Amino acid sequence: MTAHSEKEAGPVLELENIHKAFGGVVAIENFSLDLKAGEIVALVGDNGAGKSTLIKIISGVHAPTSGTIRLDGEAVSFSDASQARSSGIEVVYQDLALADQQPVYMNLFLGREKVRKPFGLLDRQGMMQETQALVDELDVRIPSASATIRDLSGGQRQGVAIARATHWASKLILLDEPTAALGVAETAKVEQIVQSLRERNLAILIISHSLDQVFRLSDRICVLRRGVQIGIRETAKTDKNEIVSMITGLA
Numbered sequence: 001m002t003a004h005s006e007k008e009a010g011p012v013l014e015l016e017n018i019h020k021a022f023g024g025v026v027a028i029e030n031f032s033l034d035l036k037a038g039e040i041v042a043l044v045g046d047n048g049a050g051k052s053t054l055i056k057i058i059s060g061v062h063a064p065t066s067g068t069i070r071l072d073g074e075a076v077s078f079s080d081a082s083q084a085r086s087s088g089i090e091v092v093y094q095d096l097a098l099a100d101q102q103p104v105y106m107n108l109f110l111g112r113e114k115v116r117k118p119f120g121l122l123d124r125q126g127m128m129q130e131t132q133a134l135v136d137e138l139d140v141r142i143p144s145a146s147a148t149i150r151d152l153s154g155g156q157r158q159g160v161a162i163a164r165a166t167h168w169a170s171k172l173i174l175l176d177e178p179t180a181a182l183g184v185a186e187t188a189k190v191e192q193i194v195q196s197l198r199e200r201n202l203a204i205l206i207i208s209h210s211l212d213q214v215f216r217l218s219d220r221i222c223v224l225r226r227g228v229q230i231g232i233r234e235t236a237k238t239d240k241n242e243i244v245s246m247i248t249g250l251a
């Protein structure tokens, strides 16, 4: 085995004994999880269980009160979200954070625009071509890379948000309820896009309230209840009843 493939075999993300308190409120207690490239792990739990807090810790929005985060085996400590992004971690939030008035390609490069030397003008052609190639590859069905976001459907917008994350993430994508606002057909399309991210060797952590979705998409399921990690199960070796009882604490 080469050094390169040995490195690939290790976890992309390791969370070890992560603890987070907001003043007197303990949001996360001793949480540990490894994520491998090409793997989709679902994070489930009731409202207030600590899912969003965990995503914010991984993405640099909150610092953990204690515990260790490792990326490709190296301990990291992000002081903000932009540091996490530069390390290859992207988040797709429920509210998408897309600029409605802007074309798709500008959204893909929002804050990280390509410019042409020597005058620093926007390289619109270059951004458009890269965006078109990516949406075609991911099969995000939009009229064109220059379509304006506000003219797209909810599913198409979510596809653009995921394409943006895919473009910039070299290691990990965090998806926070990516289909919460979508209909059945749009959800199926977004799930198909998420599945295709496995082949890009990215690790995926997805928060979802839909257990059907969790069972369709994930390799493993991690259950949180009131900040406590109740357990991790291989999706193929568990069922909805077990996961529901882990979420609720009722046998």
Ligand SMILES: Nc1ncnc2c1ncn2[C@@H]1O[C@H](COP(=O)(O)OP(=O)(O)OP(=O)(O)O)[C@@H](O)[C@H]1O
Pocket (backbone or CB within 6 Å): 022, 025, 026, 027, 045, 046, 047, 048, 049, 050, 051, 052, 053, 054
């Ligand atoms: N910035 C904050 N300040 C104080 N308490 C917070 C803060 N963020 C989260 N909490 C608390 O931490 C706990 C976990 O909240 P979190 O939003 O992570 O849960 P969640 O599982 O994402 O819930 P939901 O499914 O409703 O989004 C809750 O008790 C919440 O009130």
